[in-house]
Amino acid sequence: MKGSFQYALKSLEPLELPKVTHPLEILAALEKILDLAHSDMLRAYGKLILSERLFQAFMELPMEFRNEWLLMLNEKNNV
Template structure:
């Protein structure tokens, strides 16, 4: 029971803070397009499809950037 009370207190204290939360990193559309243009033999239709997905999901773009260049075209 003591642990529950402690958790409530910590949660309430966390809600009282006035410090702003850090903004998430956002990749600009021009950065995404530039990264896609570097992929060899990427057809225009594939580029548009990939661009449409990557501008909606930052994690997908980060995952793409971690792949070696020779693995980026599927």
């Protein structure tokens, strides 16, 4: 019984909040991409602010792949 009580106390400890990137940081990363049309930037921004994992994947790409990847992401969800 003592073990289950200790477990119950642990379940009341506050959970660590997941990392959330500030929207200004996402916008700044998108603005660094040359030749990205405003409409494509807005579509990508709308997706990246909703998914931290998607933004992390975007940031791991080399700069020369980011524009094409965002365009593919936009196409994939518009089909």
